Amino acid sequence: xxxxxxxxxxxxxxxxxxxxxxxxxxxxxxxxxxxxxxxxxxxxxxxxxxxxxxxxxxxxxxxxxxxxxxxxxxxxxxxxxxxxxxxxxxxxxxxxxxxxxxxxxxxxxxxxxxxxxxxxxxxxxxxxxxxxxxxxxxxxxxxxxxxxxxxxxx
Amino acid sequence: xxxxxxxxxxxxxxxxxxxxxxxxxxxxxxxxxxxxxxxxxxxxxxxxxxxxxxxxxxxxxxxxxxxxxxxxxxxxxxxxxxxxxxxxxxxxxxxxxxxxxxxxxxxxxxxxxxxxxxxxxxxxxxxxxxxxxxxxxxxxxxxxxxxxxxxxxx
DNA sequence: CTCAAACCAGTTGTGCACAATCAAATTGTG
DNA sequence: CACAATTTGATTGTGCACAACTGGTTTGAG
Numbered sequence: 001x002x003x004x005x006x007x008x009x010x011x012x013x014x015x016x017x018x019x020x021x022x023x024x025x026x027x028x029x030x031x032x033x034x035x036x037x038x039x040x041x042x043x044x045x046x047x048x049x050x051x052x053x054x055x056x057x058x059x060x061x062x063x064x065x066x067x068x069x070x071x072x073x074x075x076x077x078x079x080x081x082x083x084x085x086x087x088x089x090x091x092x093x094x095x096x097x098x099x100x101x102x103x104x105x106x107x108x109x110x111x112x113x114x115x116x117x118x119x120x121x122x123x124x125x126x127x128x129x130x131x132x133x134x135x136x137x138x139x140x141x142x143x144x145x146x147x148x149x150x151x152x153x154x
Numbered sequence: 155x156x157x158x159x160x161x162x163x164x165x166x167x168x169x170x171x172x173x174x175x176x177x178x179x180x181x182x183x184x185x186x187x188x189x190x191x192x193x194x195x196x197x198x199x200x201x202x203x204x205x206x207x208x209x210x211x212x213x214x215x216x217x218x219x220x221x222x223x224x225x226x227x228x229x230x231x232x233x234x235x236x237x238x239x240x241x242x243x244x245x246x247x248x249x250x251x252x253x254x255x256x257x258x259x260x261x262x263x264x265x266x267x268x269x270x271x272x273x274x275x276x277x278x279x280x281x282x283x284x285x286x287x288x289x290x291x292x293x294x295x296x297x298x299x300x301x302x303x304x305x306x307x308x
Numbered sequence: 309c310t311c312a313a314a315c316c317a318g319t320t321g322t323g324c325a326c327a328a329t330c331a332a333a334t335t336g337t338g
Numbered sequence: 339c340a341c342a343a344t345t346t347g348a349t350t351g352t353g354c355a356c357a358a359c360t361g362g363t364t365t366g367a368g
Contacts, residue, residue, distance in 0.1 A: 008207070009268060009270065009271050010206055010207075010264065010267060010270075010271065011203070011207065012200065012203045012204055012207070012219065012220075014271070015203070015271060016275065016278070016280070016285045016289045016292075017185070017274055017278075018200060018203075018287060019288075019289045019292035019293050019296065020174065020177055020178050020181055020248070020292055021178055021181070021182070021196070021200075022220075022221055022292070022293075022296040023174055023178075023292040023293075023295040023296045023298070023299075024174050024175055024177075024178035025221065025296075025355075026221075026295060026296040026297075026299040026300035027171045027174055027175070027295065027298075027355095028228055028355090029299065029300065029301055029356090030299045031171070032356090034368065038192065040243070041323065041324075042175070042324095043323085043325090044323095045225060046166065046172060046175075046217070049165070049166045049172075052164055052168055053162070053164075053166070055180075057348090058347095059346080060345090060347080062356065063347095065166065066166075066176075067176055067179065067180075068324095068326090069324060069325085069327090069347095070346075070347050070348065071324065071325075071327075071328090071347095071348085071349080071350090072324065072325050072326070073347090073368095074347065074348055074349080075323080075324085075348095075349095076323080076324075079323085090318075091228075093348085094333075094336070094344040094345090095268055095332075095334085095346095096332070096333050096336070096345060096347070097333095097334055097345095097346065097347085098346080098347060098348095103210060109166065113164060113236045114163060114164065116165070117162075117163050117164065117168070119173055121170065122297050122322065123294045124170070124171075124298055124299050125294055125295065125298035125299070126170070126291060126295060131170045134170060134173075134288065134291050135170045135173045136195065136281060137284060137288050138170075138173035138174055138176070138177040138278065138288075139173050139176075139177075139188075140278075140279055141177040141180060141181065141279065141280060142173065142176040142177045142179075142180045143180075143277045144180075144277070144278055144279035145177070145180040145181055145183065145184045145277050145278050145279070146176070146179075146180035146183065150198070168363075179325075179326095182325090183326090195352095196354095197351065197353085197354065197355090198353095212316090213316080213317065214315090214316065214317085222354095222355075222367075223355080223356065223357090224316075224317050224318060224319095224354095225317095225318080225319080225320090225355070225357075226354065226355050226356070227317090228317065228318050228319080229318090229319095229353080229354085230353080230354075233316095235354060248315095248316085248363075248364070249316095249362075249363055249364085250315060250316040250317070250363050250364070251315095251317085251363095252316080252317060252318095253317070280335090289340090299340085
């Protein structure tokens with residue numbers, strides 16, 4: 001498989017980007033199973049990862065950490081608030097800022113998530129040493145492409 | 155950056171999967187710019203890649219190639235048909251099968267897409283030799299995780 | 309031949325992503 | 339102080355993804 005399509009620059013099998021796209025969806029599918037009993041989606045789980053490290057933070061910082069804008073985060077956070085995982089409140093010092101704060105229920109969920117990274121890594125079939133190298137390359141792509149990406153063409 | 159967070163298994167920065175997820179969105183953003191003047195989205199471009207190699211094929215095979223189901227492909231193909239890039243028709247031999255066929259307009263678009271892979275690869279900042287290795291690892295993840303993923307837990 | 313099982317595409321409903329736009333709050337400058 | 343520019347989050351609209359379901363078609367066991 002993935003035969004060398006030779007000259008064709010538009011062959012699907014030759015495209016690094018399709019591999020990233022397909023792998024991303026496959027990994028999200030893995031998480032879907034592992035997160036099902038916590039009733040979290042993968043993006044919601046990412047929000048929890050950040051909040052488990054910083055119990056309270058502005059929406060803006062959350063967006064910077066996950067590289068998501070308010071159009072994505074606002075409804076996502078609303079659903080998580082309705083589920084009781086977090087609360088949102090306007091900052092007293094700056095009324096423009098909305099602070100996202102973990103509830104006790106949200107904080108308690110951390111324990112049930114502790115083994116997820118290891119289980120997912122097994123699910124990918126990637127040895128730990130390769131994973132490190134792979135992550136480095138992908139971070140580089142996200143930084144490079146993301147930098148001149150969404151905001152770009154200046 | 156991406157400091158070694160040490161022990162914390164739930165640190166965002168340590169997660170290979172977030173790197174895949176973020177890189178995927180960053181790359182999609184790159185394509186968004188390059189495909190804008192063709193008025194194609196990235197998934198639509200992927201459909202075109204397949205059709206440029208096989209001018210006519212069943213929806214099922216298209217889904218197998220891109221790992222997308224009919225819930226995604228049906229409305230996507232409908233929009234592309236409305237735009238005149240392709241036509242859909244029931245197979246004569248098997249009325250269950252819908253054949254997707256490139257129109258002349260769709261085939262003609264290929265020329266304008268020829269330089270896109272090279273431009274995207276530059277946009278990722280990944281040298282060509284690393285790209286090959288990266289693609290191999292990602293294919294493995296997609297196969298491994300996708301295999302026991304969407305359909306899985308048998 | 310019959311009819312139950314499998315197959316294929318489409319539809320519905322939910323949840324991201326992201327561009328574009330908006331309103332409210334804050335900041336900086338004169 | 340006045341007020342234009344900036345910041346912040348929300349809202350609207352479009353387009354994926356995917357689970358669950360539907361309806362028409364084909365296949366195959368008996």
